[in-house]
Amino acid sequence: MSTAPQIPEADDAPLSAAMQQAVDDAIAAHQGRPGALLPMLHAVLAALGHVPLAAVPRIAAALDLSRAEVLGVLSFYHDFRTQPPGRTVVKLCRAEACKAVGADALAEHACRRLGVALQQTRADGAVTLEPVYCLGNCACGPAITIDGRMHGRVSPARFDALLERVAPKDPQP
Amino acid sequence: MSVRVYVPRDASARSLGADEVAAAIAAGAAASGRPLELVRNGSRGMVWLEPLVEVVTPTGRIGYGPVAAQDVPGLLAAGLLDGGDHPLRVGPVAEIPYFARQQRLTFARVGAIDPLDLAAYEAEGGLVGLRNALALSPAAIVQAVTDAGLRGRGGAAFPTGIKWKTVLATEAPQKYVVCNADEGDSGTFSDRMLMEGDPFVLLEGMIIAGLATGATQGYIYLRSEYPDAAAVLQAAIERARAGGVLGPDVLGSGRAFELELRLGAGSYVCGEETALLESLEGKRGQVRYRPPVPAVAGLFGRPTALNNVVTLASVPIILARGAEFYRDFGLGRSRGTLAFQLAGNLARGGLVELAFGVTLRELLYDYGGGSASGRPLRAVQVGGPLGAYVPASDFDLPLDYEAFAAKGAIVGHGGIVAFDDTVDMAAMARYAFEFCAIESCGKCTPCRIGATRGVEVVDRLIARDRPALQLAVLRDLCDTMEHASLCALGGMTPYPVKSALQHFPGDFGLQTADDGAPRSS
Numbered sequence: 232m233s234t235a236p237q238i239p240e241a242d243d244a245p246l247s248a249a250m251q252q253a254v255d256d257a258i259a260a261h262q263g264r265p266g267a268l269l270p271m272l273h274a275v276l277a278a279l280g281h282v283p284l285a286a287v288p289r290i291a292a293a294l295d296l297s298r299a300e301v302l303g304v305l306s307f308y309h310d311f312r313t314q315p316p317g318r319t320v321v322k323l324c325r326a327e328a329c330k331a332v333g334a335d336a337l338a339e340h341a342c343r344r345l346g347v348a349l350q351q352t353r354a355d356g357a358v359t360l361e362p363v364y365c366l367g368n369c370a371c372g373p374a375i376t377i378d379g380r381m382h383g384r385v386s387p388a389r390f391d392a393l394l395e396r397v398a399p400k401d402p403q404p
Numbered sequence: 405m406s407v408r409v410y411v412p413r414d415a416s417a418r419s420l421g422a423d424e425v426a427a428a429i430a431a432g433a434a435a436s437g438r439p440l441e442l443v444r445n446g447s448r449g450m451v452w453l454e455p456l457v458e459v460v461t462p463t464g465r466i467g468y469g470p471v472a473a474q475d476v477p478g479l480l481a482a483g484l485l486d487g488g489d490h491p492l493r494v495g496p497v498a499e500i501p502y503f504a505r506q507q508r509l510t511f512a513r514v515g516a517i518d519p520l521d522l523a524a525y526e527a528e529g530g531l532v533g534l535r536n537a538l539a540l541s542p543a544a545i546v547q548a549v550t551d552a553g554l555r556g557r558g559g560a561a562f563p564t565g566i567k568w569k570t571v572l573a574t575e576a577p578q579k580y581v582v583c584n585a586d587e588g589d590s591g592t593f594s595d596r597m598l599m600e601g602d603p604f605v606l607l608e609g610m611i612i613a614g615l616a617t618g619a620t621q622g623y624i625y626l627r628s629e630y631p632d633a634a635a636v637l638q639a640a641i642e643r644a645r646a647g648g649v650l651g652p653d654v655l656g657s658g659r660a661f662e663l664e665l666r667l668g669a670g671s672y673v674c675g676e677e678t679a680l681l682e683s684l685e686g687k688r689g690q691v692r693y694r695p696p697v698p699a700v701a702g703l704f705g706r707p708t709a710l711n712n713v714v715t716l717a718s719v720p721i722i723l724a725r726g727a728e729f730y731r732d733f734g735l736g737r738s739r740g741t742l743a744f745q746l747a748g749n750l751a752r753g754g755l756v757e758l759a760f761g762v763t764l765r766e767l768l769y770d771y772g773g774g775s776a777s778g779r780p781l782r783a784v785q786v787g788g789p790l791g792a793y794v795p796a797s798d799f800d801l802p803l804d805y806e807a808f809a810a811k812g813a814i815v816g817h818g819g820i821v822a823f824d825d826t827v828d829m830a831a832m833a834r835y836a837f838e839f840c841a842i843e844s845c846g847k848c849t850p851c852r853i854g855a856t857r858g859v860e861v862v863d864r865l866i867a868r869d870r871p872a873l874q875l876a877v878l879r880d881l882c883d884t885m886e887h888a889s890l891c892a893l894g895g896m897t898p899y900p901v902k903s904a905l906q907h908f909p910g911d912f913g914l915q916t917a918d919d920g921a922p923r924s925s
Contacts, residue, residue: 265704266666268686273628273667294686307688307845309670310628326590326839327785327832328821331748332776364672364839366629367593368416369821370451370746370753379631383419 246285253278254286258293268294268304272311281312317352317359319397321345322376325362328369333386337373338362340387346399358397406439407485410458410465412515414447414600415632416593421472422455428476429457429484438485446601448515449755450502452773458497461487467497502752502771507733509741510718511594511757514601520639522647525604531649533723537612538657540723542572545616549719551727553739558584558675558712559787559816560892561738561805564719567709570699571617574707579619581610582684582703582710585626585633586668586675589788591819594743595713597755599626599633602717603640604649607663609716611654612723614661617709622663625680628670637665672843676891677710679845690845691891712817714743733759738804738815746772748821749781765799768822779824783908785832787816789839790896792903793829812903814896829908833901834862840897851894854885858901868913872920878905 246254257274261267271290275282282305291301305311323338338349347353347360368374371383377393391398411417411426426442433440448456453469457479466487468479475492482490494500508514517524525531537545550565571579583606587595599606610622626634641663644650652660666684668674674683678692681703702708718740722730731739738760744767746753751773758767768774768781775781783793786803792813794801801807808815823832837858844851858881865874882898889895909917 266684266686269669269683270666273669300687303688304686307671308668311669324590327789327835328591328747328819330832330835331821331823331827363629363670364843365588365590365592366415367587367596368419369591369593369748369819370750370755371416371420371454372748374419381415381419383416 244283244285246283250279250283250286251289254289258290262293268296268301272305276311281315284313317356319358319394320361320378321358321394322361322363322366323349324364324366324368324372324374326365328365329372329374332372334373337375337385337387337390341390344387344391344398345394353399406441408441408443408460409485410443410445410460411455412447413444413519413632414454414597415630416451417447417454417456418632420454420470424473425455425457425471425476428473429480432476432480433485436480440485443518445517446514446519447597447755448497448503449511449597450500450752451754452752453494456497457484459485459487463487464496464498467494467500468492469494502754502756506757507741507759508757509721509730509733510605510714511598511602511743511755512721513605514598517602519601519603519636520643522604522643522649525602529724530604530720531608531655533720534608534611534649535655536723537615538655538659542616542618545612545723546572548722548727549616552722552730553734553737554715554718554722554730555738555805556712557714557718557742557817559589559814561815564711564715567699567711568613568616570697571619571707571709574700576707578621578706579617580703580706580708581613581617581619581622582681582708583610583622583624583716584675584677584680584710584712585624585630586680587630587713587817588627588672588675589790589817589819591747591785591821592745592788592817593747594745594755594818596630596633598713598717598743599630600636603637604644605717605720606637606713607640607644607650609719610663611650611661612719613709613711613716615659617707619707619709620660620662622661623684623703624663624665625668625674625684626665627668634665634667641665672839673845673891673893676893679891681708681710688845690847693890735759735761735802736804736806738806742803742815742818744803744818744820746820746822748784749775749777749824750822751776760804761802763800763802764794764820767803767820768799772822775822775824777824777826779826781822782825782827783823783829785821785823785900786819787814788819789836790814790892790899791816791819792899793832793907794903795907812899814899829904829911830862830866833904833912834859834866836897836900837862840893844893848888848890848894850885850888851890851897854881854889854894855897857881858885858897862901865912868922871914871922875914875917875920
């Protein structure tokens with residue numbers, strides 16, 4: 232089952248006008264297609280960086296689904312975050328092929344260097360660190376992505392060079 | 405006359421700096437006034453040489469690799485654009501033994517051509533299989549695929565012809581072809597390399613599947629972790645449509661086939677075929693009870709030919725060259741070739757397409773060059789996270805579905821992940837359960853609960869808390885998961901666990917895997 236963060240109450244963050252527009256655009260773009268829910272959620276994610284919970288009732292109504300069905304799908308898939316991520320999103324591959332070349336040590340290094348735990352966003356909102364299970368870069372691991380851009384053979388030194396801009400000024404010892 | 409230079413656009417090559425290399429070459433050539441035709445090709449599969457730059461010369465395509473952007477000025481000064489000598493020059497690419505000794509059938513064009521150049525695709529043998537298929541009856545196409553002995557390359561190795569025959573025989577107002585491009589197994593990247601390097605061959609295979617089964621609509625379900633593949637496929641679909649290959653009148657035959665790309669959303673279990681169908685329908689990716697099989701009632705309840713990327717991409721050459729040509733590769737009931745993926749701790753990781761029957765040792769040492777770390781190889785995991793760990797004493801095993809099954813192992817999708825002697829196999833066993841717990845769809849109890857209990861039992865075993873008792877519980881748990889799970893995720897998670905325990909009991913603090921006696925040392 233998904234280890235996605237806990238879903239807060241659906242009514243605690245109303246949609247801004249811009250967000251509402253993005254959600255309505257996503258609905259308009261995909262309504263009527265067979266199996267439209269995932270494309271719709273992807274479109275909202277692409278536009279807003281997350282899928283706000285307040286979008287759930289609109290999407291449910293558009294697809295003639297219950298809110299529970301939409302929430303069920305939203306919470307099932309790792310991609311569909313319901314909270315805005317940090318300004319930079321770093322994903323670390325945690326799967327076997329990368330483990331064989333030091334992914335566990337890199338993950339420890341990354342948490343220490345960036346001052347944030349896996350699956351967390353740093354308090355200053357600068358960076359979110361997430362695990363990912365295989366990026367298909369298994370012949371040149373460890374693999375990571377930074378804002379969607381993949382990097383291979385990432386040693387701790389290369390990690391530091393790639394992420395210098397988001398490292399805290401006073402890294403933890 | 406302009407010089408043609410190839411710099412891969414493959415995601416692995418890009419992850420190692422190919423875009424920067426391409427930009428540096430373009431800038432350098434422009435500065436020297438030399439006309440340049442820069443082609444972004446797929447990867448040849450020699451990932452250890454990436455970014456691998458190829459320059460077309462009168463004596464063939466000369467390779468340089470691995471090239472970093474900062475190497476480019478020196479390379480240009482050394483005459484890169486004329487195939488000049490340099491420490492990074494690897495000579496004619498087609499003659500590199502790693503590449504030259506392969507049997508490239510499905511991956512023949514990958515790395516050779518511009519992946520989105522339909523004319524180049526056709527010039528290199530593309531569309532021949534489709535044209536032949538258009539002249540055949542559906543039953544004759546199914547027969548050719550059956551006679552070729554093609555089995556599902558996604559891992560389950562089910563005979564493709566039998567699957568298609570079922571779809572063909574099931575009457576329905578609408579049928580579908582669905583391509584499973586949810587390549588989530590760690591250590592596998594052949595689907596990705598094929599989609600990025602030769603997308604038209606996948607499209608051609610899907611159209612042939614449609615002709616064979618009576619399906620007129622296809623979907624490619626691609627994992628969201630592959631954005632490069634998504635971009636290439638989307639562009640390929642548009643070009644194929646513009647070129648009359650896809651659409652209401654496939655190559656002027658009057659036959660229709662449409663195709664749509666859909667993205668997954670980070671769920672491993674959606675690589676399981678029925679979970680994939682649920683996901684395509686817009687639902688949680690939960691596994692379905694079987695029967696009915698998807699060939700009878702699949703997408704939206706309709707008969708669906710659901711095949712892996714490499715399976716579908718292997719169909720055009722069967723229709724182009726004939727079933728016998730394909731069947732002559734391989735051994736036993738494993739016919740044709742498999743694109744093995746050498747991953748993890750290997751000096752020369754990459755993709756190696758060979759006939760079935762090659763041994764692990766040949767792949768690991770002759771091709772892979774042994775470990776990247778220089779330390780002895782201790783274990784390899786074959787077939788993804790649900791595959792068994794194979795110890796060095798079994799490296800002479802031939803890669804053949806039945807030979808591996810006899811050892812309690814799988815060939816799967818052909819991914820081979822190598823570990824050196826620093827690996828902690830108890831930690832890997834624990835991880836197998838942990839991964840299953842993260843990715844379980846939650847539908848069946850053995851997988852949903854068993855995976856979490858498995859992590860706990862392995863933790864107690866590692867902590868030497870009543871090891872004989874933990875071993876008994878672990879065996880019982882593995883037995884339950886293997887026999888009572890709905891799909892391979894729960895059903896095969898015990899494979900890596902049991903093999904790790906059997907071959908490396910010392911890592912669990914045990915003398916043997918049988919009695920729970922502590923290690924003497």
